[in-house]
Amino acid sequence: MVANLVEKAEQLREKTIARRQDFHKHAEVAWTEFRTAAIVAETLAALGYEVLAGAEVVDEQAMMGVPSAAELDRHVERALAQGANPKWVEKLRGGKTGVVGILKGAKPGPTIGIRFDMDANDALEAEDANHRPVKEHFASVNRGAMHACGHDGHTAIGLAVAEVLASLRDELSGTVKLIFQPAEEGVRGARAMAVKGVADDIDFLLGMHIGFNTKKIGQLACRIEGFLATTKLDAVFTGVAAHAGAAPEAGRNALLAAATAALNLHAIARHSQGPSRINVGQLEAGTGRNVVPANAVIKLETRGTTSAINEYMCSEATRIIKAAADMYDVQVVIREMGGAAGAENDLCLVERIERVAEKLGIFEEIMPSCYFGASEDCTYFMERVQQHGGKAAYLMIGTELAAGHHDFRFDFDEAVLPQAVALLSAAAVELLQQ
Numbered sequence: 001m002v003a004n005l006v007e008k009a010e011q012l013r014e015k016t017i018a019r020r021q022d023f024h025k026h027a028e029v030a031w032t033e034f035r036t037a038a039i040v041a042e043t044l045a046a047l048g049y050e051v052l053a054g055a056e057v058v059d060e061q062a063m064m065g066v067p068s069a070a071e072l073d074r075h076v077e078r079a080l081a082q083g084a085n086p087k088w089v090e091k092l093r094g095g096k097t098g099v100v101g102i103l104k105g106a107k108p109g110p111t112i113g114i115r116f117d118m119d120a121n122d123a124l125e126a127e128d129a130n131h132r133p134v135k136e137h138f139a140s141v142n143r144g145a146m147h148a149c150g151h152d153g154h155t156a157i158g159l160a161v162a163e164v165l166a167s168l169r170d171e172l173s174g175t176v177k178l179i180f181q182p183a184e185e186g187v188r189g190a191r192a193m194a195v196k197g198v199a200d201d202i203d204f205l206l207g208m209h210i211g212f213n214t215k216k217i218g219q220l221a222c223r224i225e226g227f228l229a230t231t232k233l234d235a236v237f238t239g240v241a242a243h244a245g246a247a248p249e250a251g252r253n254a255l256l257a258a259a260t261a262a263l264n265l266h267a268i269a270r271h272s273q274g275p276s277r278i279n280v281g282q283l284e285a286g287t288g289r290n291v292v293p294a295n296a297v298i299k300l301e302t303r304g305t306t307s308a309i310n311e312y313m314c315s316e317a318t319r320i321i322k323a324a325a326d327m328y329d330v331q332v333v334i335r336e337m338g339g340a341a342g343a344e345n346d347l348c349l350v351e352r353i354e355r356v357a358e359k360l361g362i363f364e365e366i367m368p369s370c371y372f373g374a375s376e377d378c379t380y381f382m383e384r385v386q387q388h389g390g391k392a393a394y395l396m397i398g399t400e401l402a403a404g405h406h407d408f409r410f411d412f413d414e415a416v417l418p419q420a421v422a423l424l425s426a427a428a429v430e431l432l433q434q
Contacts, residue, residue: 030183031095109174116158218364219398251292
């Protein structure tokens with residue numbers, strides 16, 4: 001069976017590469033993945049999956065950092081012009097671009113979920129001839145959107161896994177649930193799907209990323225630690241404008257409130273139970289040197305090694321922001337723009353995946369440990385599954401990179417695609433043969 005799965009993945013190599021390059025060429029950023037999600041839904045349906053999409057799998061109230069309705073409509077029209085199936089696009093309206101494919105095996109058994117993120121980065125792709133996507137004519141045609149993290153590869157891997165598992169339906173005991181998530185960049189999308197309950201019946205959840213801390217083909221990391229819970233906040237201060245020379249006392253200075261908040265946020269006492277982070281990355285304020293500033297915005301993030309530590313940092317940040325606004329008698333609105341939970345891989349599941357990887361014989365190195373040191377909102381699904389008694393693990397599958405993640409010259413060695421397909425398919429088969 002294992003050798004057969006490697007062969008099946010290899011047979012899909014060219015199709016998977018072509019899909020990856022198509023998604024790369026038609027990159028779509030968070031909550032605007034109308035074409036990508038429509039292709040995913042259409043492909044899953046053709047393979048015999050029950051397909052849920054849009055409001056069926058995305059909770060509108062839990063969506064974070066969603067573009068305006070006018071912007072969403074523009075992206076819908078672009079997706080349709082670029083060949084998206086109108087039937088599926090209609091279901092995805094409002095930015096609800098999540099898709100879930102469900103495949104029931106021939107016999108009863110557990111449910112395995114595998115999560116794939118679909119969105120691109122807000123980035124301008126390199127345009128010089130030495131950049132392989134330019135040279136081979138699959139660079140992004142959607143200016144300002146670029147797959148600079150590998151999610152085009154993740155989506156293509158997910159569709160190939162769907163095809164492999166559909167061909168094995170009669171041999172599976174249990175249910176396959178493939179989760180195609182929007183808006184991972186900015187950690188905005190997973191919570192809206194997790195809150196909707198798409199992972200609540202999952203016994204085993206797998207997430208994955210190509211590259212990152214696995215930097216060469218044939219490298220695999222299953223023992224990953226160091227997921228940082230995070231919250232992304234915008235604080236919008238509104239004061240009263242006034243002539244800075246003639247009537248300064250009539251003004252209410254939003255800039256000073258924002259600056260006071262920014263300085264004091266970095267003075268939050270650190271938590272005794274583990275590392276924490278805070279960063280004010282942007283401050284915009286004022287209109288002119290002789291006007292008391294009536295408006296200001298700060299954009300910040302908190303992080304912690306656990307959800308509890310991050311919640312402490314976020315709570316303290318909120319308190320300080322409100323106190324700074326009170327000090328200068330201005331109004332403030334705090335908006336949550338993104339977030340991710342803390343998480344840990346379940347060792348018993350990791351050990352099973354490592355045994356599967358060893359049997360496949362396609363990995364030269366299975367790393368003994370790997371520190372993540374960043375945030376990834378797959379953790380919302382992991383936390384939800386674990387809270388319901390299931391097991392979860394996040395994997396990294398190695399590939400050489402042309403440049404680092406989120407770099408405008410990002411590209412990866414596509415030899416990783418069939419390796420990832422084989423591993424995830426074999427893991428699903430292993431977990432559904434109890």
